[in-house]
Amino acid sequence: MTTTKAAARSAVLLAAILLSVAPAQAAEGVGIDGASLSLIWGIPFVGMLLSIAVIPLIAGSFWHHHYGKVALLWALAFLVPFTITFGAGLTTYEVVHAALLEYIPFIILLFTLFTISGGILLTGNLRGSPGVNTTMLAIGTILASIIGTTGASMVLIRPLLRANDERRHNVHTVIFFIFLVSNIGGSLTPLGDPPLFLGFLKGVDFFWTTEHLFHDTALIAAILLGVFYLLDRYFYAREDKLPEKADPTPETERLGLRGLRNLPLIAGVIVAILLSALWKPDIEFNVLGTHLPLPSIARDVLLLVFAAISMWITPAFIRERNGFDWEPIREVAKLFAAIFLTIIPVIAILKAGSEGALNPLVAFVTGDGGEPFNAGYFWMTGLLSGFLDNAPTYLVFFNLAGGDAQTLMDKYALTLEAISAGAVFMGALTYIGNAPNFMVLAIARSRGVAMPSFFGYMAWSCVFLLPGFALLTWLYFL
Template sequence: MTKLLGPVTVLLLALVTAGPAAAAEGAGIDGASLSLAWGIPFAGMLLSIAIIPLVAGHFWHHHYGKVALFWGLAVLVPFVLLLGTGVTVYEVTHAALLEYIPFIILLFTLFTISGGILVTGNLHGSPAVNTALLAIGTVLASLIGTTGASMVLIRPLLRANDGRRHNVHTVVFFIFLVSNIGGSLTPLGDPPLFLGFLKGVSFFWTTTHLFHDTAVVVILLLAAYYLLDRWFHAREEARPPKFDPTPDTEGIGLRGLANLPLLAGVVAAILMSALWKPDIEFNIAGTHLPLPSVARDLILLGLAAVSIRITPAFIRERNGFDWEPIREVAKLFAAIFLTIIPVIAILKAGADGALAPLVALVTDANGGPVNAGYFWMTGILSGFLDNAPTYLVFFNLAGGDAQALMTTHAVTLEAISAGAVFMGALTYIGNAPNFMVLAIAKSRGVKMPSFFGYMAWSGIFLLPCFALLTFLYFR
């Protein structure tokens, strides 16, 4: 665990040693004065995530933290030299305290607690059973997060299908539904929505405003999966049965039940931070940090510590649990949240900033939002870059005022939220659980498609669903 936030520590040390932290109150960057060159580190970081694992997998596995540190310093050093220590301290502190740290604490807590829950036994992967597991995982994703639901259910799903010859499609649809689309109904579900919650979006806003979008896509995908799995299953029935390596010696059940109240505690902590308004806050380098946010993060860390303490070691061992996935996410996102700072500042400048052409693509002649543009631009970038920072970019491009977006421009916020969550399923790099599920499936012998092979699956099954959503809700 000591290596979890290595690059973060280095970045903070570099910042502190740069000079006295004399950040003025609200002394942020003037985005209108920044050129597009400030976005190079952000683009470089995201392209590194997309390309280096494919062309130099061994290097990436051993040095991704150093790559993240390089791109983080590519922003941090020019900030200090050109904009001054005060502005740098304010911007980095603001991003760390209000966005990155709460984001990674929630992911870490859900990852830790869900890793202590073991589904035992050997289900037999018939089309009905597999479809039911996907449906259950889709519902769970909004309750315990796409990370939590993916880690709890991917291993039972793989065991249920390890006696079948064709199981790639099952893992692909699992990534579609459980690792992405199912997390659309609460801030617990997917990182972009939690970032929106931190920005002021009400906890149950997505539940009410994205339910119809989610229902349409989930019903279509479950139906498509069931028909596809029946076709594969029928082909297998005509051949001699394959040896099932998972014996039926243990009944279906759950181990690690003591972790279930801890998941309830996560939900309670999030709700507490939304409902408790004591009007007490801490001013740290010009950033106002509310007491409920501090209390929420401390409670979440406490729940994770309790899970580590009370979960028997054999449960995590049977789950194949280790810290590397969350360590990788923590290091990469530290750099992403840092390098995105100037990009967000430019977008906030609107028509006065260097990204004015981008503003024009999602703005009509009267200055109003083009909702279909927000849906597709947020979505496509979420699939190829990363859905959490992409959500932030377009949230701020739409004004960044949560109250206005939840009311006057509710459809715009719906389009941004749906695009970020749903289209994170377009590629392996769109959402953190995609990586984790891919790694687990490959370790269990599933011959997962390549990066572009997976995109062929998502293009065939997801793009028509998203086109239908555009016609129904975002015209």
């Protein structure tokens, strides 16, 4: 039996055990008490993060061929001890809850936007000059709040790579693309980034983030775009001293946009997401203790239908010209499946607040008089969003600040602003802070860009992002 088949059979066997012996506790929907968990339960999650960070650096070929097995190993490292300790019922509930309400909708949305955007082709020989690159980043930053960070990233990353495919120095362009298009640009509407969409579902007004985060976003975006332009001019000037590199893009091809029939599908994705939030039929299904609303099911089915339509109506040559393949979304699906599993006890500990093992974090966001410490909320939400999934991290601190949308939008508006900005902006600190980061990384590497390692990327993000975040803290949150 091959290693792959053995691993797959182990996963199926474990799932069968969990589903077959689940007692009534799973049906009751009673989750784990985070106050009872020690930090030891976070080891599989930390191991998963370190694997993503270290293995590609020291054993790139092994990682490329076996990252799915590594992810499965850490998932089992959490599931097996957790099942033995707390029982199959509780484990089943936690896994099903995370899968149905978080992971599956998450990966379906990414899959749909990845598929549709892969059918949109910007043709022509764009030259990756500093002016052109900065303009593309600025357009992507604006689009991110309209079609989401995932949609904007998938539509623009390939044209940006083609525009710079004759340049020797192009790594910084992709890194700033992740900063601006895959993260910071998505801060102005609930459609931009998953944390803000969760806030919308909790009752935050649709245009609240547009009004309250516009100045934060404009400041950081302006700083980064200015710094990028100067940096790109420096690297562009150095190209003249290097041997000329052939441009793979045909010079005779006119600038144009192909695959326009996919644009209504992107609009359909936006409508489906809004529909799931605004349609309240009070119909839900109990799946092993997890209550799954009908609008959520309808949204996910619609998204899959849109993806299928895109595959059907898009000529094959468009996807071929885009260098489209399924490996980026396959890698994201496997790695984030393990992340969503191993993060379960970490999120539970955070939700326990002052009673949990991470109670020093709670103390850091609370003033001496019990009032919110806004700078603490910004940095704690942000730093954890850089290493955990930013959507559940947003919810943790949203609830920690009271959890009432009307009160947070009014009396504690600055606190909600700090939480929202931290979750969206600091998702750019690491490759795993936001799903589009990893997808852009995978696409760039598949196109031959020598992207930095996990820690190498963090060196870039610390140098170029943290000073701006410190300025934001001084201006607005202290």
